[in-house]
Amino acid sequence: SQQGEEDPQALSIQEGENATMNCSYKTSINNLQWYRQNSGRGLVHLILIRSNEREKHSGRLRVTLDTSKKSSSLLITASRAADTASYFCATDALLAVGGADGLTFGKGTHLIIQP
Amino acid sequence: DTGVSQDPRHKITKRGQNVTFRCDPISEHNRLYWYRQTLGQGPEFLTYFQNEAQLEKSRLLSDRFSAERPKGSFSTLEIQRTEQGDSAMYLCASSPEGASYEQYFGPGTRLTVT
Numbered sequence: 524s525q526q527g528e529e530d531p532q533a534l535s536i537q538e539g540e541n542a543t544m545n546c547s548y549k550t551s552i553n554n555l556q557w558y559r560q561n562s563g564r565g566l567v568h569l570i571l572i573r574s575n576e577r578e579k580h581s582g583r584l585r586v587t588l589d590t591s592k593k594s595s596s597l598l599i600t601a602s603r604a605a606d607t608a609s610y611f612c613a614t615d616a617l618l619a620v621g622g623a624d625g626l627t628f629g630k631g632t633h634l635i636i637q638p
Numbered sequence: 639d640t641g642v643s644q645d646p647r648h649k650i651t652k653r654g655q656n657v658t659f660r661c662d663p664i665s666e667h668n669r670l671y672w673y674r675q676t677l678g679q680g681p682e683f684l685t686y687f688q689n690e691a692q693l694e695k696s697r698l699l700s701d702r703f704s705a706e707r708p709k710g711s712f713s714t715l716e717i718q719r720t721e722q723g724d725s726a727m728y729l730c731a732s733s734p735e736g737a738s739y740e741q742y743f744g745p746g747t748r749l750t751v752t
Contacts, residue, residue: 556740566681566729568740611680624694625671625683626741 528629529612535635542599544632546612547592553615555588556626557597561608569597569610599634607636642744644730650750651720658716659747663732670713671741672705673729681729687713688735720751 530545548555557569572579572588572595579586585598599606613626643662651657663670669688673681684703685695689710698704702720707713717724727748731741 558743565745566731566743568742571740613680625673625686625697626681627683628680630678631680 529610529632531632532630533633533635535637536602537637538602538604540602542602542606542634542636544597544610544634546595546597546629548595548612548614548627548629549593550614550616552590555586555595556613556615557584557586557595558611558613558628559608560611560631566611602634602636604636604638607634609633642730642732642742644728644744644747646747647745648748648750650752653720653722653751655720656716656718657720657749658714659728659730659749660712660714661730661744662712663730664742665711666734667732667742668710668735669733670707671731671733672713672715673731674699675727675729675746676725684715717749720749722751725749725751 528547534542536542552574554571554573556571558566559569560566570579570581570584570586572586574590577588583600588595595612609631611628611631613628615626616624642664645660649657671686672684674684675681684697685705687707690707702718705715727746729743729746731743733739733741
């Protein structure tokens with residue numbers, strides 16, 4: 524089952540503009556991660572934010588996390604054609620008995636950057 | 639070590655046949671994960687190993703699916719008596735031991751069942 528829901532499902536913007544994608548999830552988490560998947564390529568990790576963090580930056584990426592609303596956002600600033608890809612949020616469930624589990628992904632946001 | 643590798647990259651098989659996929663994780667990573675991804679969806683978690691121990695397998699889609707990691711290094715995912723609904727991309731990922739680490743994904747094996 525898919526826990527995360529990304530919004531919007533598709534987004535098309537002009538090169539140079541900022542792109543914002545949102546993610547909602549259902550259960551308590553250890554952390555939330557964002558991944559990118561280009562056509563024909565595997566998933567690439569972008570950024571990880573822990574449940575006790577509220578905001579994190581990495582280059583042109585800014586991620587926020589609101590655990591009270593069970594939501595996260597990914598902002599890509601100054602978009603480039605190479606940013607065209609599908610973006611997924613993934614959560615790592617907080618288990619009652621330590622340890623880790625597989626990631627639960629949403630359906631993704633398909634981002635198109637128009638040159 | 640340049641990353642997670644998977645073999646084969648593509649597999650076409652006839653319904654009813656068995657298939658086996660291989661994953662070689664990043665060498666220093668204890669944890670190995672298998673996911674399935676169908677068109678338009680995010681990856682769906684199937685199972686994971688810590689070293690050679692399979693710690694979660696309840697998400698395997700049916701008893702036709704099985705996975706092994708006999709020496710704690712590479713892993714295999716087998717699907718017996720394949721069905722057309724098994725057609726998907728099968729992804730492998732690895733990570734260091736610990737509760738909060740990013741996972742490194744391989745390129746995947748695309749399975750087509752005819």
